[in-house]
């Protein structure tokens with residue numbers, strides 16, 4: 001069984017990009033892998049300095065995963081900061097991370113371009129992410145395409161450590177599903193919390209309809225042919241509609257007759273139906289926060305056990321045991 005691991009930041013409402021980019025793959029792997037899923041609150045500190053928002057975001061992210069079907073008895077599910085070993089490993093790894101490796105990271109440059117303060121934590125974000133992955137000896141890491149470079153950093157650091165100190169870490173592989181690598185947002189850019197262009201997974205019916213109606217489309221008249229490959233509405237429909245429905249929609253695009261308003265209504269109905277029962281489950285879970293805390297505490301205990309074995313080995317390899 002492969003050891004599969006991935007994490008998500010509790011920095012805002014989870015959206016369908018997160019769902020198709022990472023959460024769905026993780027939930028699908030539940031029965032066939034040694035699965036590790038966690039909520040990366042230490043990473044979220046690089047952009048959220050509001051105590052209530054972070055707390056609420058963490059519990060909500062936990063409720064999201066469980067509502068969507070993650071079974072905490074079939075995986076290890078925890079909150080990153082509950083395993084402080086990750087911070088020690090981050091420091092150890094950072095002493096062999098070349099500055100140039102971090103300076104090349106697009107994500108850092110994108111974030112400062114979006115006015116996220118350029119803190120040391122934001123710069124060294126990929127080292128903490130490498131520690132997340134290496135601490136649990138993960139073999140496969142399912143992520144969206146935007147995280148590919150961070151995975152390369154984790155691989156580079158693992159290889160560097162193994163070469164310098166002897167075989168210690170598994171070198172992880174990214175798993176990026178081509179069909180959902182980049183889910184477009186309302187404006188056609190990558191859907192992202194930080195672009196304000198998301199469709200949250202668990203939006204109530206009324207606001208969901210409003211958001212979907214606001215998807216940006218071009219001004220081609222209904223009867224004229226349109227290019228499905230450049231249309232964000234088409235890409236979103238493809239995630240939810242059956243192959244038969246998509247065949248019909250494809251015909252309307254290429255031959256003329258695709259009315260964006262009607263297609264948006266179809267998309268609204270599909271998304272609403274897709275997440276309906278999970279939405280109700282999430283409400284129940286958020287009414288029972290003690291249960292959520294219990295699940296996370298149990299997960300942290302299991303994660304910590306695994307983490308301490310790797311940390312002990314890495315400490316020994318580096319000469320921190322005397």
Ligand code: ADP
Pocket residue numbers: 007008009017018019020021022142143144145146147180181182183184185190191192193194
């Ligand atoms: P955001 O960009 O909204 O802050 P995160 O950085 O928290 O999202 O991403 C969490 C996971 O969801 C990562 O694996 C990321 O690659 C994936 N993901 C985020 N947005 C998208 C998207 N638009 N398409 C595909 N995957 C995505």
Ligand code: TRP
Pocket residue numbers: 005006007008009040043128129132133141143147150
């Ligand atoms: N950086 C990832 C993101 O923003 C989240 C993350 C942190 C992660 N640690 C991880 C993903 C370890 C996979 C494995 O999406």
